[in-house]
Amino acid sequence: MIRHALIDEKRKTYEWMCLSDTAAAHMGGADYEENPIPSWEEFQEAFEDFYYTESRKESGAVMIIQNGDTEVGCTCYACFHLNSNMAELDIWLKSESECGKGIGSQALKDTIEYLRKKIGITNFLIRPSEKNIRAIKSYQKAGFSYRTDKEEVLRKYYKPELFDTYKDGDYGFDITAVLTLE
Numbered sequence: 001m002i003r004h005a006l007i008d009e010k011r012k013t014y015e016w017m018c019l020s021d022t023a024a025a026h027m028g029g030a031d032y033e034e035n036p037i038p039s040w041e042e043f044q045e046a047f048e049d050f051y052y053t054e055s056r057k058e059s060g061a062v063m064i065i066q067n068g069d070t071e072v073g074c075t076c077y078a079c080f081h082l083n084s085n086m087a088e089l090d091i092w093l094k095s096e097s098e099c100g101k102g103i104g105s106q107a108l109k110d111t112i113e114y115l116r117k118k119i120g121i122t123n124f125l126i127r128p129s130e131k132n133i134r135a136i137k138s139y140q141k142a143g144f145s146y147r148t149d150k151e152e153v154l155r156k157y158y159k160p161e162l163f164d165t166y167k168d169g170d171y172g173f174d175i176t177a178v179l180t181l182e
Contacts, residue, residue: 002110005062007052013074014043016094035170065107072098075111081162086123108142124181125157127169144179
């Protein structure tokens, strides 16, 4: 199950993404020098408050993933920088103990279904590091296709005036994977 995160949950979602034992799988350290762990202030700048208000859901949102009564992580979507009917997704679980259970794949499917029904999104993009094989496999289980035609795909998704701003992703153009679900 997913639900919209509230503004008073922003710090918690930061800690899950950046300070948990899952962070090393996608940021910081020797493996991800190109994507250092952001400070709380940097996170607040990147995840503006609108991500935590349901009233701006057409621009993007952070969603809390619940497994029964237990909060296990977040999905996030952003649309403000993309062409019509498109969303860029992200996901992070709060603990390694939640990984490998299919929770993430199901949460992505739930987020996609929500976006299709509530906002009319038809095309989805997700961009992990090429080094994060576990994430890539999880996204493929959720229905995403790995794309080798990166620049062509990104030009299709990103608004022309924002292409240069977002094309490199979190890891740099060459080592950021591109997966789509259309």
